[in-house]
Amino acid sequence: MTVLQVVQAPAAVLGTAGKTVDPLAADVVQLATDLVDTMRVSPGCVGLAAPQVGVGAQVFVVDVTGHPKARTVHGTLVLCNARVVEASQWQKGREGCMSVPDLTGDVKRASRLVVAGQLPGTGEEIEITTDAFEARALQHEIDHCSGLLFLDRVAGAHAVYARKVYL
Amino acid sequence: MNEYAVTVIGHDRPGIIADVAETLAGLGLNLTDSTMTRLRGHFAMTLVCAGSVSAGDVESALAPLTAGRTLLVTVREVGEDLVEPPRGEHYVLTVHGADRLGIVAALSRTVAAAGGNITDLTTRLAGNLYVVVAEVDAPGAMSDLATAIDRVAGELGVEATLRPAEADLM
Ligand SMILES: [Zn+2]
Numbered sequence: 001m002t003v004l005q006v007v008q009a010p011a012a013v014l015g016t017a018g019k020t021v022d023p024l025a026a027d028v029v030q031l032a033t034d035l036v037d038t039m040r041v042s043p044g045c046v047g048l049a050a051p052q053v054g055v056g057a058q059v060f061v062v063d064v065t066g067h068p069k070a071r072t073v074h075g076t077l078v079l080c081n082a083r084v085v086e087a088s089q090w091q092k093g094r095e096g097c098m099s100v101p102d103l104t105g106d107v108k109r110a111s112r113l114v115v116a117g118q119l120p121g122t123g124e125e126i127e128i129t130t131d132a133f134e135a136r137a138l139q140h141e142i143d144h145c146s147g148l149l150f151l152d153r154v155a156g157a158h159a160v161y162a163r164k165v166y167l
Numbered sequence: 168m169n170e171y172a173v174t175v176i177g178h179d180r181p182g183i184i185a186d187v188a189e190t191l192a193g194l195g196l197n198l199t200d201s202t203m204t205r206l207r208g209h210f211a212m213t214l215v216c217a218g219s220v221s222a223g224d225v226e227s228a229l230a231p232l233t234a235g236r237t238l239l240v241t242v243r244e245v246g247e248d249l250v251e252p253p254r255g256e257h258y259v260l261t262v263h264g265a266d267r268l269g270i271v272a273a274l275s276r277t278v279a280a281a282g283g284n285i286t287d288l289t290t291r292l293a294g295n296l297y298v299v300v301a302e303v304d305a306p307g308a309m310s311d312l313a314t315a316i317d318r319v320a321g322e323l324g325v326e327a328t329l330r331p332a333e334a335d336l337m
Contacts, residue, residue, distance in 0.1 A: 009296045010265040015326040102293035108333065151263050152328040157287035157300045 002034040003041050004053035006098045009149060013051050014099055017147040018058040023080040023118040028059060032078045032120040035061045045098060047137045049144030052099050058082065059120065060141035062134065069093075069133035077128065082117030082142050084110075085127065093136055095150045096163060106159040107150050109136045170217045171196070171225055172245045177238035179210040187212065190228050194220045207292075210238070215245065254284060255306035257332040260316065262299040264325025266292055271299055274327070277319045278303055281312045297325075302332060 007013060021028045031050060039048045039061050046067060049060035062077045064070040087110030096104045113135035116127045130138065140150060154160050175187055184203060191198055201214035225242045232238050262274055271290060278285055283305030291298045305312050313329045320327035 008294070009263060010325075015264075100293070100296065102296070103291065103298065147326075148328070149263065149326075151298055151300075152261050152326070153330070154259070154261060154300055156259055156332065157289045157302050160289060160291060160298060160300055162291065162293070 001037045004034050004038045006038065006042070006048070006052050007054045008099050008101060009151075011054070011099070013054050013056050014144070014149060015147050016051070016056050018049075018051055018056045018145040020081045021057045021059055023120045023123040028057070028080060029120045031055060031057065031059055032061065032080075035059065036063075036076060036078060039063065042098060046133075047141045048098065049141045051144050051147070058145040060145060062137045062141055064134045064137050067133050069136075071132040072130045072134055074128060074130065074134065077138070078120055079115070079117035079126075079128075080120055082115055082138070082145065084113065084139065084142060085116050086112075086114040087139075088112045092155055094161075095136070095140060097140070097150055099144075100149060100151065102163055103151070104161045104163050105150050105154040107140075107153045108155060109139045111135055113138060115142070168217055168219060169221070170199075170215060170245050171222060172243045173212075173214050173216060173225070173229070174241045175210065175212040175229075175232065175238060177210055179205055179208060180237075183210055183232075183238070184212065186232055187214075187229070190232075191216050191218075191225075194218060194224060194228055196220065196225070253286070253304045254282075255304055256309065257286075257334070258283075258303045258305060258309065258312075258329050259332045260299070260301040260303050260327065260329050262297075262301075262320060262325050262327045264297060264320075264323065266295050266297040267323065270297060270323055270325060273319050273323060274299065274316065275301070277315050278305065278312070281315055282306050283312060303329075 039045045046064045047062040050057040058081045089111040090108045091111045092108045196216040196218035199215045203212040229240045283303045285301050287302040316327050
């Protein structure tokens with residue numbers, strides 16, 4: 001098991017669009033596995049994208065299992081070259097990010113979502129239809145793969161918050 | 168009816184807002200627009216209030232707040248007709264990157280040069296990450312403003328995003 005170091009803003013890789021990848025390539029499959037491992041050991045982490053571990057590639061993992069705001073849950077999702085196919089029913093919600101540990105923000109995201117992408121290892125093209133928190137997590141990770149942070153989508157000047165740390 | 172702009176800045180403690188609001192209410196001043204926040208732990212409040220008392224009355228009523236020398240209070244009479252209609256389209260500008268001198272200066276000058284007006288602004292320093300979120304009313308084409316902002320952001324080595332602000336009515 002490999003746990004990767006998560007990079008934090010301002011790191012150039014977080015502001016750079018990831019390259020499309022070959023889902024069959026051995027290094028891509030390894031990256032996907034390492035992303036899952038890293039997500040699993042990080043408390044409260046529901047998703048992680050390759051740029052967050054310093055790799056400018058369109059690979060991410062999401063798992064919102066057990067999250068109170070989730071409705072539809074697909075378990076562990078690992079996607080390459082993912083893109084949004086359909087998005088509707090936009091809703092504002094609070095987001096945080098392991099790469100921006102001190103801040104949160106209100107971001108409007110589609111709560112009905114269809115995403116297409118490829119599975120690492122097989123290259124199989126799949127479509128995922130989801131909603132609510134899983135939809136939000138997918139959009140957040142697809143943004144990472146495009147070089148965007150939630151900060152780039154906050155709703156306004158008073159929509160960024162210091163993450164409260166209670167000692 | 169007189170209108171006053173009041174600022175209260177200084178060391179935070181519980182009860183400052185209560186003290187200010189009670190004092191103003193006691194003078195018959197109606198609190199209209201106000202914002203309060205903490206800036207790196209410092210209490211910062213700006214408000215506009217309206218009533219029939221004099222500026223001197225407001226100042227002396229608020230003077231006890233400054234007695235401990237931990238708060239600075241200013242009172243200034245302002246005109247009532249300051250509300251300008253918004254010009255052009257409404258945008259949200261986000262800038263983030265490594266902290267360095269002059270980010271807000273360069274970006275806000277770029278917005279101003281394009282005839283844009285910043286109507287709301289917050290900045291935050293979190294570790295070495297500097298974040299600016301500005302709400303901008305700007306005339307003209309969004310692409311022109313976006314191009315100018317991209318160029319300046321590139322020179323500063325920061326990421327900038329300009330998006331139309333959405334105002335959903337429901
Ligand atoms: Zn993130």
